[in-house]
Amino acid sequence: MRKLLLLSILGALIAGLATFVGWAERRPPSHYLSDLRSELSTDAGTPGASGNLLLIRPQLFPVDYQSPAHLRLKLAAALDRARAAGLLSPQTLVVLPEHIGTWLIAAGEKTELYQARDRQEVRDWMLLGNPLLAVQVLMQNLDAERLDEALLRMKARRMAADYQQLFSGLAREYRVNLLAGSILLPLPHLENGQLAIGDGPLRTVSLAFGPDGQVLGELYSEAWPQPHDRREPQRLHIGERELLIERDWQPGYPQSRVLTANGEQVSEPLYLRGKLSWPVGGAPRRVELTPVEMQRGQAPGSQLLNLWIAPQ
Template identity: 30%
Template structure:
């Protein structure tokens, strides 16, 4: 009798596992059409032999992350549009993508329903259910200092795949168009470059930006966000602003500040000591409609004394000009050129706000459209 009961239990568990595996691997990806459109294209400055910076204010949707093919297709579309305008100059163009651009590869090769789910929490829950084994292993081994272990585990468990696709796509396109690419940013645990390959490890999660050279090689110096926002601080680890690297490109020395880092003087002290020629800032401002509403102060850190008087009196967009790259690059690092690119799109219910900011001696905000844009700055 005991043997029969045991056999039934084992058989039942086996059938449950088989059913789960079949379910988890059915209906992966999506054939839904992607939005391939440029809403605005603007150029600043005069064409010169020195080179240029092209900001891709990308409009992204969940379907763009359904497969490596979709991800590559979307990026290639933007690059082709820039090429049509003669903005991609071999070995002399730097193309910038927004913050978090690579992060949503967490939705890569998941069940189709995820790409049509209206809320991000529901989408992440579905990813967890389909990858429950990986999730539990990652959750259990997550660092003690991580407060939000669920968010940490969702991104960390898929990091090896995310890093692989992220590098393969950007490296191939950088080589094809012979351009330097700043690949926005991506969340990775203990990232590093080993023998030319982007690797991940076990440990803290970092908001990381990667530079791909015009020959397709990945630059071994990774940029990690030094000042996470309030939304990030529970699962993303900061770094010392002194560790922010500078890159010697064919058109000058480039500094890269990931989003909120551009608001802090310590970041510019680092850039000034390393003598940069221009500053790149990939950004993401979540929500909708905040850009033209009163500014509420710094996120994730105390608002500096000199800025407190402007809380509630200037808009978020105006604050980005006054207290971030648009002003600080020039006044604190002696840099007269730069670009701040924001992510746009319908990424579940996250919302996306902001508008590209161009620094060319003085700073200006490009039209606030909440859509895709190509912005070119001649150096």
């Protein structure tokens, strides 16, 4: 009798576990609703053969990262607006904000994750939606910050592939040079023109792509979290022009600026808009991913900031 009872309990536990695993792995289709509006906020300089800088401040929310296709739709809407305004050409450099790629960690997760209010809820739903992955990381008895890092490392290979496929595809489709913003990955490096990862420390990495979709110039990376000391800017060559990209967290959020090599032209600051918390730990508490204060009183949707480059 006791043996039969134990077998019944064991059977119930196995059935319950199988039911949970089935639920955790299920990704039912859901409707994607997002604001695809965009506006040309600034258009400075005089059109000419030297081309232009087009900075995009996309307004992004967790649901925009449900799949790379969703994020592409949001960015393509802004690029379509720019193309209609005559702002895209092979001499254009489109620039996207810092850490636009880091939320790709959330791609393909359960619907509930995209309604999360903070990093704790993001972490919880990621663990619930990936039970085998959860067992691996929980057995390591990690604190919250190291748990975030372990989750990112386990999804990093897919994140790197999604990042390159998405942004190289946009550069090729719209026939522009595109600085793809950044993504947080473990020991990022290039292998035969493809973004790859390693077993080393987390680093923030950014790639640029030419109108043919191929990697343009060298991979640029920096330590995570961002060091406080001033660093050399990224140097990017578009034809005969050299452009410098400076990055910092000084205002309390990640921002970047693009400068001409002679320093005579400086773009407006570029940053993410919308409502995204950091999906991983490591950033100081004072540093927001999407600054609330900078968005007060602004119209919804993505912002386009265009700067025509003066002849050398």
